[in-house]
Amino acid sequence: MSAQVKSLHFEKLTFHYEGQEPLLKNVDFEFPVSKKEAQDNATVCRMPYKSGAASSQVVVIRSAQGAGSSTVMQILAGLLTPTLGSYLINGVPVENMSFEEFLPFRLRMGYGFDTGGLLSNRTLFENLVLPLNYHKICSPQDAERRVLALMERFQLIDFKDLRIAYVSASLRKMTVFIRSIIMDPEILFLDDPNIRISKEAQQMYAELLRELINHGSLHTIFLASFDESFFSYFDYTTIYLEEKQLFNSESNCRKTITISQ
Amino acid sequence: MITYIDKIGRLLTSNIQYLIRVLLMIYLSIRATILDQHQGLRTIFGVVSAQIYFTGWQAMPLISVLALASGSITILQSSAELSLLGGSEMIGNLLVVIMVREIGPLLTALVVVGRSGSAVATEVGNMRANREIEALESIGINPLSFIVFPRIIGGVISVICLCFYFVVIALIGGFFLTRIIDEMPLNFYLDSLIQALTREDFFLFLIKTGFSGTIIFSISCYQGLEVKRSHHEVPQVTTKAVVDSIIVVTLFNMSVTVLFYLEQLMMLESV
Numbered sequence: 001m002s003a004q005v006k007s008l009h010f011e012k013l014t015f016h017y018e019g020q021e022p023l024l025k026n027v028d029f030e031f032p033v034s035k036k037e038a039q040d041n042a043t044v045c046r047m048p049y050k051s052g053a054a055s056s057q058v059v060v061i062r063s064a065q066g067a068g069s070s071t072v073m074q075i076l077a078g079l080l081t082p083t084l085g086s087y088l089i090n091g092v093p094v095e096n097m098s099f100e101e102f103l104p105f106r107l108r109m110g111y112g113f114d115t116g117g118l119l120s121n122r123t124l125f126e127n128l129v130l131p132l133n134y135h136k137i138c139s140p141q142d143a144e145r146r147v148l149a150l151m152e153r154f155q156l157i158d159f160k161d162l163r164i165a166y167v168s169a170s171l172r173k174m175t176v177f178i179r180s181i182i183m184d185p186e187i188l189f190l191d192d193p194n195i196r197i198s199k200e201a202q203q204m205y206a207e208l209l210r211e212l213i214n215h216g217s218l219h220t221i222f223l224a225s226f227d228e229s230f231f232s233y234f235d236y237t238t239i240y241l242e243e244k245q246l247f248n249s250e251s252n253c254r255k256t257i258t259i260s261q
Numbered sequence: 262m263i264t265y266i267d268k269i270g271r272l273l274t275s276n277i278q279y280l281i282r283v284l285l286m287i288y289l290s291i292r293a294t295i296l297d298q299h300q301g302l303r304t305i306f307g308v309v310s311a312q313i314y315f316t317g318w319q320a321m322p323l324i325s326v327l328a329l330a331s332g333s334i335t336i337l338q339s340s341a342e343l344s345l346l347g348g349s350e351m352i353g354n355l356l357v358v359i360m361v362r363e364i365g366p367l368l369t370a371l372v373v374v375g376r377s378g379s380a381v382a383t384e385v386g387n388m389r390a391n392r393e394i395e396a397l398e399s400i401g402i403n404p405l406s407f408i409v410f411p412r413i414i415g416g417v418i419s420v421i422c423l424c425f426y427f428v429v430i431a432l433i434g435g436f437f438l439t440r441i442i443d444e445m446p447l448n449f450y451l452d453s454l455i456q457a458l459t460r461e462d463f464f465l466f467l468i469k470t471g472f473s474g475t476i477i478f479s480i481s482c483y484q485g486l487e488v489k490r491s492h493h494e495v496p497q498v499t500t501k502a503v504v505d506s507i508i509v510v511t512l513f514n515m516s517v518t519v520l521f522y523l524e525q526l527m528m529l530e531s532v
Contacts, residue, residue, distance in 0.1 A: 018489065079395050099403050100296050111399040116392035131400040135299050179400070 003104030005187055005220075006090050008033055008076060010246070013085035015071060023068030024075075025244040026085070031076065032057055032237055033187070034219040056213045058221045058234040063241035069224035070114060072241060073189045076222060077111045078102050107135065108217075110185035112177050114192035118164045124175050125151065125160040131183055150178050154204060169196045177205050181212060188221045194230040206233035283483050286409065287475070293406035305411050312415025316377040317423050323376070325434075327368060328427045332435020335359055340443055352445075353453030360431050361462045366469035367514050369424040370477065373416070374506040378481040381412055382502035385485025386495040394486070409482045416478030417471055424470040465521060469514055476513060477506045 008031040016022040034057040063069040074080040075087055078094055086093040089105055111117075118127050125147060132143035151157045154174050159167050164175070173196045180188060188209070194202055212218040223231050240247045294305070339355050385408060388394050394404045436450055484502035488494045 074395075077399060079398055099293065099398075099405075103401050106399070106401045109399075113392055113396065113399075117396040117399070118391075119393050119396065120387070120391060131402070134304070134400070134402055183400075 003108060004090075005033060005105060005108055007031075007088070009088040009091070010075075010082075011086040011088055011093075013075070013082045013087060015068075015075060015080065015083050022083070022244055023071050024082075024241075024246075027244070027246055029239075029246040031222075031239070032059055032220070056219045056221075058223065058231065058236040060231050060236045060238045061222060061224045061241060061246075062226070062238055063224075065226065067241055068244075069241055070191050072246070073111075073191050073222055073224050077109055077189045078106060079111070107183060108186040110180035110183065110188045112180035112188070112190040112193060114195060117176050118172055118179075120164055123161050123163055124156060124167065124171070127164070127175060128179050128182055131179065135183070137183055147178075147182070150182070153208070154178060154201070170198060170201065173197050174201055174205075181208065181218070184212065184216045184218070186217045186219055188218060190221065190223050190225075190230075192225050193223060194225055194227045199229070202230050203233070206230070209234075283479050286405070286483050286486070287413065287479050290405040290409040290413065293403045294410045297403055297406045299401075304407070305414075308407075308411030309415040309418070312412050313419050313422075315380070316373060316416055317419035320372060320376055320419075320423055321426065323372060324369065324423055324427050325430055327372065328430035329434045329438055331364060331368065332360065332431025333438040334435075335364070335431070336435050336439045337443060340439070340445055349445075350449075350453055352450065353455070353457035356432060356454065357457040357462055361428050361458070362465050362469075363514075363518065365424050365428045365431065366466065366473060367511070369420060369427050369470065370473035370510045370514070371507065373420055373423065373474070374477050374503055374510065377416065377419070378477045378506045379499050379503050381416075381478060381481040382485045382499045383495055385482055386488040386498050387492070389486060389488040390490065390492045390495060404486075409486075412482055413475060413478045417474035420474030420477070421467070421470045424466070428466075461521070465517065469517055472513055472517075473510045476509050480506045480509065 010024075010027045010029045010031075013024055013027045013029075014022055015024045061069045061072050071080065075082060078087075081095050086095060088094070094102060118124075119130070122130065128147045128151070129143050132138060132146065133140055137143065138146070148157065148160075151160055156171060156174060156178075159171055164172050167175075177190075177193070177197075180190065193205070197205075209218065209221065213221075221234070223236070225231065237248075335356065336352070339352055339359075340349065343349050343352055343355070385394075388408070394408075397404050397407060432454060436445075436447070439445075481502045484498040484505070487498050
């Protein structure tokens with residue numbers, strides 16, 4: 001089974017949190033995924049990245065407040081299991097996979113949490129370097145270099161040795177963002193990327209994503225947000241979550257996607 | 262009557278389900294550790310040593326006080342009563358049975374439940390509420406091998422070492438403390454203790470402390486992972502972890518003792 005993510009599909013999928021009404025009911029939906037040649041591990045820790053074709057896709061999942069766009073993202077990232085039905089990656093149901101079987105896909109995905117999601121007993125630097133060192137993506141020295149370069153770029157370097165409780169919410173959010181791309185993912189999920197973060201930081205992050213699309217492995221970005229300020233940096237496709245069903249957008253924001261430079 | 266039977270049935274089923282879930286978590290954490298090719302021994306050792314430091318090393322002052330108090334009281338009472346009965350040479354047997362087989366493992370386990378079991382349940386519960394567990398999953402780290410397994414191993418090692426320390430302090434420290442009042446010769450006391458120690462004592466000691474450690478840290482991790490999303494659940498699961506650990510550890514210690522003495526009785530009868 002190839003670990004490259006070629007298709008993401010909901011098949012008669014229903015999801016509800018314990019004791020709550022379903023957020024998704026009997027959903028059949030094929031998510032748009034771009035394809036791009038995967039990079040080898042060694043390239044992850046090098047900057048600049050090797051160049052690749054920039055055929056990429058930005059997908060915005062929109063819903064009314066509390067209607068479940070973040071939940072859709074978590075299911076797509078394999079962080080939640082459907083209550084009923086199936087979530088298929090490359091035609092294989094995820095709910096039947098063990099943690100180890102899903103791992104090759106997981107390592108090609110990045111997830112930016114809306115709130116929380118950093119290890120509180122580690123510093124910002126340790127939070128960022130953990131996935132690289134744990135999965136031995138590159139040597140510890142290269143991992144450190146990569147993390148420090150990104151921290152420098154996002155002006156986090158002065159706070160690198162502080163634990164997350166000692167930094168502001170915006171710095172935590174920025175750290176979560178950086179960690180989501182630290183392993184040079186193919187698919188990126190960003191949950192509410194514009195809350196607790198300044199316009200300048202959003203712009204810097206959007207710039208980095210463009211670089212990853214153009215020169216890294218990143219080919220598909222899923223965004224869940226009410227606020228258009230972040231996804232306005234990209235051309236995007238919209239998927240609507242309404243009445244517990246997913247729909248492709250027919251609005252005029254739908255385009256054949258190429259990332260605006 | 263039927264309602265009463267129903268209630269007992271429900272209680273039994275829910276407890277069996279609970280036990281199966283905890284056992285499943287232990288199995289999955291061992292499995293995940295074996296299958297996780299990325300998690301090196303160094304990562305596991307880091308968490309295990311931290312757990313030993315918090316559970317074992319930091320609990321030593323409290324254990325010292327408890328051991329000295331319970332040891333000296335038991336030695337004093339035993340020697341007084343045995344002298345009256347003319348069986349002073351039996352003091353070693355009595356102390357080994359009380360301290361090594363019973364009080365040591367139970368008291369140490371109860372201290373560890375209060376100090377570390379609650380801390381682990383709170384820590385894991387807060388990690389759940391702060392979405393740290395999800396974060397670990399999202400970066401491809403299995404929380405069962407990264408969080409649960411090292412804590413159980415560290416906890417087991419800590420309980421065994423802490424209980425050994427308890428027994429030594431209670432028997433030796435307690436003796437020196439009682440010398441203020443009692444004039445029992447040291448050689449006589451040590452001889453009596455050494456002659457009383459048998460293989461069964463070590464076996465019972467290891468069974469009780471090893472399993473108590475496993476029970477405490479498995480229940481604490483399980484309860485911590487039971488937190489769904491909100492911080493308000495953390496104190497609830499912590500209380501449940503402490504109460505369940507105390508009940509299960511006490512029942513376990515009692516069952517081992519009963520089974521051991523039943524076997525001894527059967528052996529005596531067959532002779």
